[in-house]
Structure formats: C-alpha cells, structure tokens
Amino acid sequence: MFQKLKKMNFVVNYKRMWPFVRPYWFRSLISILITIPIGSLDAVIALSLKPFMDTVIIEQNGATPWNLPLYVIPILIIGFTIIQAILEYGSAYLNAWTGGKITQGLQRKMYHKLMVMDQSYFDKKSSGELAQRYCADPGTACAGLLSNLKTFTTRVFSSITLIGVLFYTSWQLAIIAIVVLGGALYPLAGIRRRIKDIVKKSVELGAAGYTVFNETHAGSRTIASYNLQEHKRDQFNDLLRQGFKLGIKNVQRTAWLSPMMHIVISVGMAGAIWYGSYLITSKQITAGDFVAFMTSMLMLYNPIKNIGKNFTQVQTSFLAIERVFEILDYDVPIKDAKDAVDLKTIHKDIVFHDVSFEYKPDTPILKHINLKIPKGKTVAFVGNSGGGKSTIVSLIPRFYDVNEGSITIDGTDIRHLTLHSLRQNIGIVFQDNFLFSGTIRDNILLGKFDATDEEIDQAVKSACLDDFVHDLKDGLDTHIGERGTLLSGGQKQRVAIARAFIKNAPIVILDEATSALDNKSEGIVQQAINNLMKDRTVLVIAHRLSTIQNADKIVVINEGEIVEEGTHDNLLAQNGAYATLYNAQFKKRK
Numbered sequence: 001m002f003q004k005l006k007k008m009n010f011v012v013n014y015k016r017m018w019p020f021v022r023p024y025w026f027r028s029l030i031s032i033l034i035t036i037p038i039g040s041l042d043a044v045i046a047l048s049l050k051p052f053m054d055t056v057i058i059e060q061n062g063a064t065p066w067n068l069p070l071y072v073i074p075i076l077i078i079g080f081t082i083i084q085a086i087l088e089y090g091s092a093y094l095n096a097w098t099g100g101k102i103t104q105g106l107q108r109k110m111y112h113k114l115m116v117m118d119q120s121y122f123d124k125k126s127s128g129e130l131a132q133r134y135c136a137d138p139g140t141a142c143a144g145l146l147s148n149l150k151t152f153t154t155r156v157f158s159s160i161t162l163i164g165v166l167f168y169t170s171w172q173l174a175i176i177a178i179v180v181l182g183g184a185l186y187p188l189a190g191i192r193r194r195i196k197d198i199v200k201k202s203v204e205l206g207a208a209g210y211t212v213f214n215e216t217h218a219g220s221r222t223i224a225s226y227n228l229q230e231h232k233r234d235q236f237n238d239l240l241r242q243g244f245k246l247g248i249k250n251v252q253r254t255a256w257l258s259p260m261m262h263i264v265i266s267v268g269m270a271g272a273i274w275y276g277s278y279l280i281t282s283k284q285i286t287a288g289d290f291v292a293f294m295t296s297m298l299m300l301y302n303p304i305k306n307i308g309k310n311f312t313q314v315q316t317s318f319l320a321i322e323r324v325f326e327i328l329d330y331d332v333p334i335k336d337a338k339d340a341v342d343l344k345t346i347h348k349d350i351v352f353h354d355v356s357f358e359y360k361p362d363t364p365i366l367k368h369i370n371l372k373i374p375k376g377k378t379v380a381f382v383g384n385s386g387g388g389k390s391t392i393v394s395l396i397p398r399f400y401d402v403n404e405g406s407i408t409i410d411g412t413d414i415r416h417l418t419l420h421s422l423r424q425n426i427g428i429v430f431q432d433n434f435l436f437s438g439t440i441r442d443n444i445l446l447g448k449f450d451a452t453d454e455e456i457d458q459a460v461k462s463a464c465l466d467d468f469v470h471d472l473k474d475g476l477d478t479h480i481g482e483r484g485t486l487l488s489g490g491q492k493q494r495v496a497i498a499r500a501f502i503k504n505a506p507i508v509i510l511d512e513a514t515s516a517l518d519n520k521s522e523g524i525v526q527q528a529i530n531n532l533m534k535d536r537t538v539l540v541i542a543h544r545l546s547t548i549q550n551a552d553k554i555v556v557i558n559e560g561e562i563v564e565e566g567t568h569d570n571l572l573a574q575n576g577a578y579a580t581l582y583n584a585q586f587k588k589r590k
C-alpha cells in the first residue's frame with residue numbers, strides 16, 4: 001500500500017511539475033545535492049564518538065586514533081557542524097530561489113489559463129474560490145513540495161549513513177533499530193486518505209472567507225445602508241467556527257502520529273539499551289561501539305518522531321498540485337477552431353439561424369431564434385425581464401456558444417472565426433461597466449493601447465466627457481479608485497463609451513447602457529451613445545423604450561422567443577406586445 005501511495009503521489013506529481021522545474025533544473029539539482037553531505041555528516045559526527053570513547057574515556061589514554069592531538073576531535077566535530085550549517089544555508093537559499101521561480105511559473109500559467117476561461121466558468125465560481133485556487137494553491141503546491149523534498153532528501157541520506165554506522169558498530173542492535181523504524185513509519189501510508197476530505201473542505205472554507213472579504217469591500221455601502229453589520233459578523237463568525245472544527249478534526253486524524261512514533265521509538269531505544277548492555281558485558285561490543293550506536297540511533301530517530309507532521313504537509317502539497325492541474329487540464333469549451341480565420345471587417349450582415357441556447361440542461365433560454373441584422377443598421381431588443389435579451393447579444397462575441405443552430409457574420413459561422421478578431425470587431429457598453437483601478441486615461445486606452453493623443457481627445461469629446469475632464473486638476477490622469485468608485489454612474493458610463501469609441505469596432509452592443517442613470521445623466525450619456533452609434537452595426541438592449549424609437553428594427557423577445565419585430569411605428573400599429581410595453585411606460589411617466 002505504501003509503495004503504491006509513493007508511486008501515485010511522488011512520481012506522478014513530480015513528473016507533472018517537471019515542465020515548471022526544467023528552466024531551473026540546475027539550481028534545483030544543486031539545492032538537492034547539497035542535502036546529501038548535510039545528512040551524511042550526521043554519521044561522521046556520531047562515528048567520531050567511538051574512538052574518543054574507547055581511547056580517552058575507557059582506556060584513559062591521551063592518545064587518539066591516527067595519532068592526532070586530543071583536542072582535534074572536538075574541533076573536528078565543530079568543523080563538521082559549521083560545514084553542515086553553511087550547506088544548510090546554501091540549500092535554504094537555493095530552495096527559496098527555485099521555489100519562488102517555479103511558483104511564479106505556475107501562477108503565470110494558471111493566470112494565462114484564467115484569461116481564456118469561458119464566461120460560464122466565471123458564472124459558476126465565486127471570487128473567493130478563484131482567489132483560493134489561483135493564488136493560494138500554487139504557493140502551497142510549490143513551497144510545501146520543495147521544502148519538504150529538501151527535508152526528506154536530507155533525512156534519507158542522514159538515515160542511510162546513520163544506519164551504516166548502526167551496522168558498523170553492532171549488526172544485532174541495528175536489526176532492532178530497523179524493525180522499530182519500519183513500525184514507526186508504517187502508519188504514514190494512510191495519511192492521504194485521512195486528510196483528503198479535510199483539505200478539500202478547508203479549501204472551500206478558505207474560498208468562502210475570501211468571498212466574504214471581497215463582498216464586504218464591494219458592498220460596503222449596502223452593508224451600511226441596510227445595517228447588515230451584525231448579519232455579516234455572524235456570517236464570518238460561522239466561517240471561523242467551521243474552520244476551527246476542521247482544524248480540530250485534522251488534529252484528531254493526524255496529530256497522534258508523532259506521539260505514536262515517539263512511543264514506538266522509545267520501545268526501540270529501551271530494547272537497544274537492554275540488549276546493548278548484554279553485548280557490552282559479554283565483550284561482543286565496546287563501550288565506544290555502544291555510544292556511537294546510541295548517538296546514531298538518537299540522530300536517526302529524533303527527526304523520525306516529527307516526520308508525521310512533515311508527511312502531512314507533503315500530502316497537502318500533493319493535493320494542492322492535483323487542484324492546480326485540475327484547472328490546467330480543464331478543456332475550455334469556447335476556443336479557436338483548427339480552421340478558424342480572422343474577421344477583418346463586416347461587409348454584409350449578422351444572421352441568427354434557428355438558434356437555441358440554455359445555461360442549464362433542459363432549461364431553454366432561447367428557442368429557435370431566426371434574425372438578420374444588416375450592416376450599419378440599429379436593432380433594438382425589448383421585452384419582459386428574463387426573456388433572453390442579454391443572452392442574445394452575449395452569443396455574438398461568444399461569451400457563450402449556442403446549443404443549436406448557428407450565428408454567422410458575412411456567411412461565416414462565428415465558431416470558425418478567431419476569438420481575438422471576432423471580439424476586436426465588437427465594442428460593448430454594459431449597464432454596469434467595469435472600470436479598472438488607475439486613471440481615466442488608463443481605462444480609455446484599454447480600447448486601443450497605442451492610441452494617439454488626437455484619438456484620445458476625439459474619443460473624450462465624442463463621449464461627452466471633455467467638460468468633466470477639463471474641470472479635474474489632473475485631467476485624464478485623475479485616479480478613479482478601484483472599480484471607478486470615485487466617479488458617478490454617468491461619468492463611468494461615459495468613460496466606458498470613450499473606451500468603445502477608441503476601439504472603433506464596426507459592431508457595437510449597448511446592454512441597457514442608460515437604465516441605471518438619472519434623467520440628467522441619461523441625457524448626456526444618450527448623446528454620447530448617439531455619437532457612438534454613427535456608421536456602425538448596433539445592437540441595443542433597451543429598458544426605456546423612448547431611447548430606441550429611431551431604431552431600424554425593434555425585436556420583441558418574451559420567454560426566449562421572438563414575438564414581434566419591426567419599426568416603432570409598425571409595432572405600435574400592430575397593438576401587440578410592443579404596444580403593451582410602450583403604453584405601460586407612457587402611463588407611468590404621465
């Protein structure tokens with residue numbers, strides 16, 4: 001069982017980590033090789049006690065082996081210890097250097113994978129889980145694995161040389177020591193099974209903790225306005241209680257290993273003292289043999305008594321490695337097809353061919369959508385909440401892929417276009433646009449990093465942002481805080497519109513871009529949107545129907561189906577679903 005566990009964990013995990021170790025293999029090798037003399041010098045120190053004991057203490061002879069002065073042996077012991085200390089420092093330094101580099105490589109690879117994950121992946125994961133899996137796990141995997149590899153390598157070579165000393169001094173006593181050592185190590189085979197579920201729950205709990213802190217930061221105003229402090233404290237205290245229970249459970253399952261090993265080893269020590277006394281009195285070994293043997297045995301057993309803790313840490317590292325490669329092995333469903341081609345620009349139209357879609361199996365969101373969006377036209381989507389409007393526009397940049405049917409641009413299925421070129425041709429302004437920490441300029445330039453000053457100025461002016469920026473002390477270089485918290489809703493929308501302007505994409509998606517604004521802000525933002533819509537193919541999701549009356553086509557979607565489509569005047573004349581929505585809003589305004 002132990003051999004199977006060893007093969008499954010050590011070989012497989014180290015093999016999978018090798019691509020990340022390869023660039024630094026030489027330093028990694030040196031850091032491991034240094035542990036050989038570190039461990040081996042333990043035996044030299046133990047073995048040096050035999051001649052000193054026999055010659056000086058027992059025979060009371062001032063002479064020492066090899067005719068060396070008496071003071072040389074203590075000096076040699078100190079010298080060997082200093083060499084060990086220097087090598088230990090060198091090993092620790094190299095281990096930290098290579099460990100840091102390998103961790104960076106692993107984190108880099110994982111972040112690159114995160115950048116290509118499909119939207120459904122993010123829908124299912126909390127921010128806390130992402131922080132735990134992508135930030136904490138790589139460090140746990142590398143740091144624990146490398147530091148414990150160093151520890152185990154040191155102890156392996158220390159054990160081998162010390163066992164050699166045991167057999168050199170007394171093969172009879174050595175057999176006792178080896179049998180006891182095997183009995184002490186045997187329980188380690190079951191460690192992984194005991195801690196796997198606890199580690200999994202601890203990771204989930206850690207992710208939940210990250211989420212609580214993230215939500216506390218992002219929702220601080222909501223917490224204050226709704227007096228949720230006590231509720232959030234109770235929520236966090238519950239996580240702490242669960243964490244405490246898991247910690248205690250982990251202690252119950254693993255903490256007995258070291259005490260148990262201590263007991264087993266003490267039995268071995270007692271047996272060695274008892275049988276060693278007999279061998280001395282029967283003249284089969286000398287007192288020096290016995291002292292060297294006991295010193296070697298102590299040096300061998302003392303680290304073993306704590307190996308249970310180290311072995312638990314190694315298994316925790318292995319489980320972290322498995323979680324890391326679970327992510328790296330994830331087959332992202334939305335990716336470039338082998339025959340994917342670049343989308344240069346749009347010449348004709350966007351067409352939905354009998355498109356059906358569902359987020360969850362057997363729960364259809366869109367049902368057999370057939371729709372044509374000509375180049376340069378504005379198409380607005382309206383309908384009841386949850387009807388599928390946002391889903392339709394989310395399918396065009398392939399945030400999700402259709403379950404049935406197809407979407408084509410100029411006759412080419414978008415699944416056969418490269419993702420980069422497809423999304424490069426689409427500019428999106430959301431209802432709640434995400435702004436990154438930094439300056440206004442930084443966020444605008446996300447649309448085009450190499451934009452000239454003239455392009456930036458034109459984008460700012462077209463987004464009706466120029467007056468606002470002009471009044472700021474630092475202008476475009478004003479810091480806006482995390483998520484743009486220092487800006488108003490209308491200001492954030494105009495920064496997002498400027499970002500879309502500077503991208504200059506031929507397709508623009510406006511996902512309820514003004515629904516969360518007050519009337520004054522809406523008027524300014526609507527003017528910016530009107531500027532953005534010129535000479536582009538535009539898809540608008542509208543909550544306020546007054547903003548889309550001039551659309552070339554209005555599509556009414558309810559329960560995932562197109563129930564009406566036409567111009568504003570045509571749809572009002574039909575006195576159907578659109579007329580009902582329009583009249584309801586008109587009455588509310590009255």
